[in-house]
Amino acid sequence: MFIHKLQNIFRLGCKELWSLWRDPIMLLLITYTFTMSIYTGASSMPESLNNAPIGIVDEDHSALSERVSSAFYPPLFTPFETQLDQMDAGMDAGLYSFSMTIPSRFQEDILANRGATVQVNVDATRVTQALTGSSYIQQIILTEVNSYLQGHRSVTSLPVDLELRARFNPTLDRQWFGGIMQVINNVTMLSIILTGAALIREREHGTVEHLLVMPVTVFEIMMAKVWSMGLVVLVASFVAVHLVVKGFMHIPIEGNLWLFFLGASLSLFATTSLGIYMATVAKSMPQFGLLMMLVLIPLQMLSGGLTPRESMPEVVQNIMQFAPTTHFVNLAQAILYRNAGFDVVWMPFLCLFAIGAVFFYFALKRFKETIHTMT
Structure with a gap:
C-alpha cells in the first residue's frame, strides 16, 4: 500500500x-x-556610493582648490567641471547627484585663518547616496585642507593601535x-x-x-x-x-x-x-x-x-x-x-x-x- x-x-x-x-x-x-x-x-548598489556624478565649480583656481577638486575620483565619484550658472540646471536635470562650489579667495582665506565656506548641494531624491556621499565629501575636503596646511599627509598617533579585519x-x-x-x-x-x-x-x-x-x-x-x-x-x-x-x-x-x-x-x-x-x-x-x-x-x-x-x-x-x-x-x-x-x-x-x-x-x-x- x-x-x-x-x-x-x-x-x-x-x-x-x-x-x-x-x-x-x-x-x-x-x-x-x-x-x-x-x-x-x-x-x-542603491545604498552604496559608486561613481556618483559631482559637478565642481572652482572659482578660486588656486593650488588648494585644484587639490580639493582632484580628490574626487572613481570609483566613489565621477567629477564634472562646470560653471556656476550651469550648476542649478544640471542638478534640476539630474546630471549631478552632488555639486560643489569653491569660492574665490578660498586658499587666501584658509592661509589667513579667516575661514572659508564651500557650498555643497545634494540631490536628496537619491536618499541613500545623499547620506553616504555627504559624509564622504566633508571628509575629503577636510583631509585635503589639513594636509595642505601641514605641508604633508601626517598620520595621527593614537594611544591604541586598532587593527580592523573584515571577516567573511x-x-x-x-x-x-x-x-x-x-x-x-x-x-x-x-x-x-x-x-x-x-x-x-x-x-x-x-x-x-x-x-x-x-x-x-x-x-x-x-x-x-x-x-x-x-x-x-x-x-x-x-x-x-x-x-x-x-x-x-x-x-x-x-x-x-x-x-x-x-x-x-x-x-x-x-x-x-x-x-x-x-x-x-x-x-x-x-x-x-x-x-x-x-x-x-x-x-x-x-x-x-x-x-x-x-x-x-x-x-x-x-x-x-x-x-x-x-x-x-x-x-x-x-x-x-x-x-x-x-x-x-x-x-x-x-x-x-x-x-x-x-x-x-x-x-x-x-x-x-x-x-x-x-x-
Missing part, C-alpha cells in the same frame, strides 16, 4: 514536470529568475552579499509561484476533476506538487550558484553547499505548502498574484536578509519567528558566509521542519475543503 502511494506521488509529480515543460512563460521566468535577476540584484568579506564587496541573498529570495519567490500556478492551472483547465476520478488521494496530489516544483527550484538554484554566482560573478563560497541545499529543501517544503494554500484561497491567477505580493514582500523584507532583524521592533521579530524565510536566511548566511556546520545551524533546520509541517497540514486541510466544494 505504501509503495503504491509512492508510485502515485511519483507519477503525478512527473505529470507536473511535463506540464511545466510545456509552459514557455514559466520556463522563461525560471531562467530569468536564476540568471539575470541574480546579477542585477547583486550588481545594483575582506574586500567589503556588496556583490558577495547581494548575489547570495538574491538566490535565497528567488528560491522563496519561485517556489510559491510554481506551486500556486500549478494548482490554479489545473483548476482553470478542469484537470482537477479528472484527478478526482482516479484512484489517488488528495494527499498524493498535493505531495506530488510539492516534490516536483520543489525539485525544479532546487535544481535551478544549484545551477545558479555554480554557473552565475561562482562562475560568472566570481563570488567565493566557503561553506558546505550540500548542507545549504538540505536546508533549502526544508524551506521549499514550507514555501511550496504555502503556495498551495494561497492557490486554494485565490480564484484566479490575477488574484493569486495580488495575494502573493501581500505575503512575499513581508517575508523577504522582514526575514533579516535585507536589514538586520535586531533593528526591527520586537513585536515584528517575534512574529517573523514563525516565517520560514527567517530561519532559511539565518542558516544560509551561516553556512555560505561563515562556513558553519550542522552543529551551529541545527536549530534553524528544526524550526524549518516544524514550520513546514504546520504549513503542510493547513494547506492539505484547505485543499481537501476546496476539492469537496468542487465535487
Whole structure:
C-alpha cells in the first residue's frame, strides 16, 4: 500500500514536470529568475556610493582648490567641471547627484585663518547616496585642507593601535552579499509561484476533476506538487550558484553547499505548502498574484536578509519567528558566509521542519475543503 502511494506521488509529480515543460512563460521566468535577476540584484548598489556624478565649480583656481577638486575620483565619484550658472540646471536635470562650489579667495582665506565656506548641494531624491556621499565629501575636503596646511599627509598617533579585519568579506564587496541573498529570495519567490500556478492551472483547465476520478488521494496530489516544483527550484538554484554566482560573478563560497541545499529543501517544503494554500484561497491567477505580493514582500523584507532583524521592533521579530524565510536566511548566511556546520545551524533546520509541517497540514486541510466544494 505504501509503495503504491509512492508510485502515485511519483507519477503525478512527473505529470507536473511535463506540464511545466510545456509552459514557455514559466520556463522563461525560471531562467530569468536564476540568471539575470541574480546579477542585477547583486550588481545594483542603491545604498552604496559608486561613481556618483559631482559637478565642481572652482572659482578660486588656486593650488588648494585644484587639490580639493582632484580628490574626487572613481570609483566613489565621477567629477564634472562646470560653471556656476550651469550648476542649478544640471542638478534640476539630474546630471549631478552632488555639486560643489569653491569660492574665490578660498586658499587666501584658509592661509589667513579667516575661514572659508564651500557650498555643497545634494540631490536628496537619491536618499541613500545623499547620506553616504555627504559624509564622504566633508571628509575629503577636510583631509585635503589639513594636509595642505601641514605641508604633508601626517598620520595621527593614537594611544591604541586598532587593527580592523573584515571577516567573511575582506574586500567589503556588496556583490558577495547581494548575489547570495538574491538566490535565497528567488528560491522563496519561485517556489510559491510554481506551486500556486500549478494548482490554479489545473483548476482553470478542469484537470482537477479528472484527478478526482482516479484512484489517488488528495494527499498524493498535493505531495506530488510539492516534490516536483520543489525539485525544479532546487535544481535551478544549484545551477545558479555554480554557473552565475561562482562562475560568472566570481563570488567565493566557503561553506558546505550540500548542507545549504538540505536546508533549502526544508524551506521549499514550507514555501511550496504555502503556495498551495494561497492557490486554494485565490480564484484566479490575477488574484493569486495580488495575494502573493501581500505575503512575499513581508517575508523577504522582514526575514533579516535585507536589514538586520535586531533593528526591527520586537513585536515584528517575534512574529517573523514563525516565517520560514527567517530561519532559511539565518542558516544560509551561516553556512555560505561563515562556513558553519550542522552543529551551529541545527536549530534553524528544526524550526524549518516544524514550520513546514504546520504549513503542510493547513494547506492539505484547505485543499481537501476546496476539492469537496468542487465535487
